[in-house]
Amino acid sequence: MKPNSSEKRNQNLLWKIHHWAGLYTGIIIGILCFTGAVAVFIPEIDLMIQKHYYSVSSSPYTIPKIDRAxxxxxKDYPKMSGLIIDMPDKPGQVATFSFAVKGKDKASxxxxxxxxxxxxxxxxxxxxxxNSLAxxxxxxxxxxxxxFWGRQLVGLAGIAFIVLTLTGLLIYGDFMKKQPYPKIRKKNTRILMADWHKILGISALAFNFVIACTGAWLGLLPKFMSWFxxxxxDHFQAPIFMDKKEDAGMVVHWDEVFKAVKQHFPELKPGYMRASEDGSATIEVHGSIEAQIYERxxxxxxxxxxxxQPxxxxxxAKAAFADKLYAVQEALHFGDFGGLGLKILYAVLxxxxxxxxxxxxxxYLYRTDKKKKRTISPLKTTFIYTVLILLVLIVIALxxxxIGYRHAAFVAAIIVDGTLAGFIIYAIVRAILRKLKTRSATASL
Structure with a gap:
């Protein structure tokens, strides 16, 4: 049965939406998918670097001891502030102290x-x-x-990925009814790549939808928090009742802290801790509970x-549904709840x-090749773009x-902001030229 004109218009609209969403956000989505496939292993990569590059490990213990350290x-850093104590996930791993030492200004x-x-x-x-790889x-x-723009761009790319996933399902769902799964036609390169695109897209559909939704949420979260x-x-705020300097100078016996956690919240596995410096005289212990799908x-x-005392x-797990929904996003996005096997699956997908x-x-290049009359083949063009993007990622990493985080962030800002500005200028100029061309054609009639 041939589709009627209404169905054909709807199908063409879906194609256009899928085409433009993929064309204008495909590079960002590709970068995010590639870096995300590696980023799921950040804890494992970081521990490997600690062990083999820094040669650090921890002796066995029943209750961790950090008071003397x-x-x-x-003593070594008398002007330290903002101390955060990170506890190890497994025996043999080191704890860490991270803090700032204030200079005369922010740069120092x-x-x-x-x-x-x-x-x-x-x-x-x-x-x-x-300056670490992690x-x-x-x-x-x-x-x-x-x-400045980076996180918003990532969030918008997540929204575009949702659009691509849903339009892909509607477009290729009908295709999958006509062509046996997972048959790949080898008539020519365009059809071969198109079939791989459709079949892999359908195969990873559920995963892509989850990653797209959680990625859009996490990317735009600061804006959501501001706008809505x-x-x-957990937004508990302890009352202030003493001088900040007095609070910062109070000695904390961390062995007593660990005992208190074990007594009052035995299921909690401490992840990071910090003592107040604002006059509230409190100690925050943040952690995870085994076998729960929530962010660390x-x-x-x-x-x-x-x-x-608590x-x-x-x-x-005992909070409202909205809080649970908020807390599950990062765990679902990075696969950080099912062990190494799940992370490997996340990386492959x-x-x-x-x-x-x-x-x-x-x-896209094959479909427009004859119209554009390009001198370089679509495969070579794609290979060149891919290599250039990988080189940019490697250079920023090095x-x-x-050299330094700030230098890398400066280079990345030039590339990201420059590309965004160039794209906007190109779109405006192109729209103006089209309008002028239309006016000229109308005037000549």
């Missing part, structure tokens, strides 16, 4: 990151956290390493610095989604790790 850190302030053996209670090494992978995937008053699940360290226990307890950007671009 922290006292040494405060420095961030420090110390490795701590929580069994022997001693500092065993240090590194620059900002930080590069996360910053590139979350905001394209660009601080969205709040994080979303649960919390707030203790008094004076008595180590002032506030937050367990996301992520690379598959990245291939959709490449194959879609190849198909700058970030060996």
């Amino acid at each position: 922290l006292a040494q850190a405060k 302030s420095k961030f420090h990151f110390l490795f701590v053996d929580a069994g022997k209670d001693e500092i065993v090494g240090s590194r620059d956290r900002q 930080n590069y992978l996360r910053q590139m995937h979350v905001r394209l390493y660009e601080g 008053g969205v709040k994080s699940p 360290n979303i649960n919390a226990l707030v203790l008094s610095k004076k008595s180590y 002032l506030h307890k937050f367990e996301v 992520g690379l598959t989604s990245g291939f959709l950007s490449v194959s879609g671009f190849v198909v 700058i970030s790790m060996f």
Whole structure:
């Protein structure tokens, strides 16, 4: 049965939406899929680097000990502020102290990151956290390493990915009824790539939809929180009742903190901790609970610095549905809830989604090849673009790790903002030229 004119118009509209959404966001989606396939292994990559490059590990312990190591850190860095203590996931891994030492201005302030053996209670090494591979992978995937527009662009790319996934289902669902799955036609390169594009798109449909929705949410979250008053699940604010300097100078016995956590929130696996410096005299312990599909360290226990008694307890599994929905996004996006096997599956499917950007671009070039009369074949053009993008990612990574985070962010900002500005200027000029051409043609009649 042939489609009627209404069905044909709808089909053509779907094709146009799919085409334009993929053409204008395909590069960003491809970069995000590629970096995301690697980013799911950030904890594993970082631990491997710690073990083999920095040669740090922790001695066995029943209750972690960090009091002596922290006292040494405060002696070495008397002007430290904003201390965050990260606890290891598994035995043998080190704890870490991360903090800032304020200078005369923002540019002269420095961030420090110390490795701590929580069994022997001693500092065993240090590194620059900002210039690490783990930080590069996360910053590139979350905001394209660009601080102003980057995160919004990632969120908008997530929305475009949702559009591509849904229009792809509607377009290729009918195609899959006519062609046996997973048959690939080899008539020519265009049809071969088109079939791979359709079959892989259908195969990864559910995964792509989840990644697109969670990616759009995470990318645009700061704007959602600002525009619609969205709040994080746990927004407890302890009252201020003492001087900030007095609060910052209070000694915390961390062995007492660990005992209090075990007593009042035994299911909590501490992820990171921090003592207040604002006059509230509190200790925040954030962590995870085994076998739950929520983002890391979303649960919390707030203790008094004076008595180590609980002032506030937050367990996301007992929170409202909206809070649970908020807390599940990052875990679903990075596959951080099902072990290494699930992460490998996420990586494979992520690379598959990245291939959709490449194959879609190849198909587009083949379809427009005769009209545009290009001198370079579509496959060569795609290969050149792909290599250039990979080189840019590698160069920014090398700058970030060996020269500095700020330098890499500056280079990324020039590339991202320059490309965005160039695209907008191109679109405006093209629209003006088309309008002038239409007027000229109308005037000559």
